[in-house]
Amino acid sequence: MSIVPDRYCRSCRGRLARDNTSAECAACQRKRRDLLLGAPQVPDDFWTTDEMRDALASWHMGRVIAAYRAHPFHGRPLSQEVVGSWAGVSQVQLSRIEQGSAIKHLDRLVAWAETLRIPEHLLWFKLPGLRVDAATPSAMTSVPDTADLATLLGGLTATRAALAGGDGPTLGISAFEDMTLAQSADLLLKLFLALDDELGGDSLYLPLSRYVARMAVSVEQDPEDGLRGFGQLCQMAGWLALDAHQDGAARRYFTSALYVGHEADESGLAASALGYMSLQETYRGRLPSALSLAQTALATGSAGTTPLTRTMLGTRLARAQAGLRERQACLRALEGARAAFDQAGQQEEPLWISYVDAAEFAAQEGACYLDLGMIGESIESLTTAIGLIEARTPRRLRDRVHYLSRLAKCHLAERDLEQACSRATEALTLSEAIGSARVAERLREFDEALEPFGEVAPAQQFRELFSTTSGAGKD
Numbered sequence: 001m002s003i004v005p006d007r008y009c010r011s012c013r014g015r016l017a018r019d020n021t022s023a024e025c026a027a028c029q030r031k032r033r034d035l036l037l038g039a040p041q042v043p044d045d046f047w048t049t050d051e052m053r054d055a056l057a058s059w060h061m062g063r064v065i066a067a068y069r070a071h072p073f074h075g076r077p078l079s080q081e082v083v084g085s086w087a088g089v090s091q092v093q094l095s096r097i098e099q100g101s102a103i104k105h106l107d108r109l110v111a112w113a114e115t116l117r118i119p120e121h122l123l124w125f126k127l128p129g130l131r132v133d134a135a136t137p138s139a140m141t142s143v144p145d146t147a148d149l150a151t152l153l154g155g156l157t158a159t160r161a162a163l164a165g166g167d168g169p170t171l172g173i174s175a176f177e178d179m180t181l182a183q184s185a186d187l188l189l190k191l192f193l194a195l196d197d198e199l200g201g202d203s204l205y206l207p208l209s210r211y212v213a214r215m216a217v218s219v220e221q222d223p224e225d226g227l228r229g230f231g232q233l234c235q236m237a238g239w240l241a242l243d244a245h246q247d248g249a250a251r252r253y254f255t256s257a258l259y260v261g262h263e264a265d266e267s268g269l270a271a272s273a274l275g276y277m278s279l280q281e282t283y284r285g286r287l288p289s290a291l292s293l294a295q296t297a298l299a300t301g302s303a304g305t306t307p308l309t310r311t312m313l314g315t316r317l318a319r320a321q322a323g324l325r326e327r328q329a330c331l332r333a334l335e336g337a338r339a340a341f342d343q344a345g346q347q348e349e350p351l352w353i354s355y356v357d358a359a360e361f362a363a364q365e366g367a368c369y370l371d372l373g374m375i376g377e378s379i380e381s382l383t384t385a386i387g388l389i390e391a392r393t394p395r396r397l398r399d400r401v402h403y404l405s406r407l408a409k410c411h412l413a414e415r416d417l418e419q420a421c422s423r424a425t426e427a428l429t430l431s432e433a434i435g436s437a438r439v440a441e442r443l444r445e446f447d448e449a450l451e452p453f454g455e456v457a458p459a460q461q462f463r464e465l466f467s468t469t470s471g472a473g474k475d
Helices: 026-035 044-048 050-057 061-070 080-087 091-099 106-116 149-157 181-199 201-221 227-243 247-263 267-283 287-300 307-323 327-342 358-371 375-392 397-413 417-431 437-449 457-471
Strands: none
Touching: 044 050, 050 061, 061 080, 061 091, 061 106, 080 091, 080 106, 080 287, 181 201, 181 227, 181 397, 201 227, 201 247, 201 437, 227 247, 227 267, 227 437, 247 267, 267 287, 267 307, 287 307, 307 327, 307 358, 327 358, 358 375, 358 397, 375 397, 397 417, 397 437, 417 437, 417 457, 437 457
């Protein structure tokens, strides 16, 4: 019998377990995944090396960033792409920051200091006082270690408004009658999924975030009952925050869902949370970060995920690749997502992925084709998605408005102004019944895209209607 030679982690050079088919050990994989989320926690002596001291003394943030990336604490230098993604800048932009003139604007200095978690006493400028909205989790709160469940749960209640009594105990949440906390969470998730279809995130985020904050207290007291459900509700709260354009809160909830997924050994939930983070970065135009997160999501969920979960993860990857104009890679990702979707029904799917259906998949295809400039294919896919919603699930008003606004953009790209404005007017009219800052922004972008058409009748009519509608109080 042949002896299988030992294999070693490419990062730390430790011996790999026999059943580990990856090139890295579990600890290094976790460290690499965490680096996609933000700067790691570093020891106090991180800042006392000669190179770091000299960089801080130069009052040049670019040199500080370069010294940070090259620090031996990381094992090997961090790439400009990874560190830049923490602050929403590209590799090229970060290279200019490191090599160019010193940053003078205080807001940019503060942003980098907070991104890298530089101790305040080492800075050559003063950090302003941070104001925290009690209803919104802070985006700057550090991500806790996966094993520190108490810190994770406590972080979601730290910024919650105090109880009426002032100094009284923080209250948990009770299970619904004749149900466990886990069963109650499933029922609530089903309810909010249905409400989201009809109302959007603007009105739903706040009530769910308050419930999740109190549920964190109950789960901390008894993790055995409700941890998985808590993670699902965190993901839902993150989605509602994203739809309402509360990006910091969305990231915080997605991160919580990710770590609960790992804590509860729910790889599908962890992968899904990373997929949502990728989509958020796609929406914000941070495409290299979106791509990295989508790839990590697929790797995290490589074993044991359901067909619909793989479908969703494949479309997240395709969206990032389409945004980067990686045509062939995007089409391959869509093909893989389609293959996964065709396997749906072969096993039970988790409730949180139930929104993935034929209409959702067609809409994601349409979004990818639009970014790739494949306008005809995009129109076909989006028309299919809208038709499926109208025929099967007419309550999905928010999705219908979103897809109509995207379809209007397609027709505008084809210079079919009349059809574009017709679709956009339909979307605008329907949008009066929902609250979604994300969809409102898409309609605003379409309105701005009509400016070159001046006094042409269809464009003028839509712009007048949009001005009246938004002026009446619609965000």
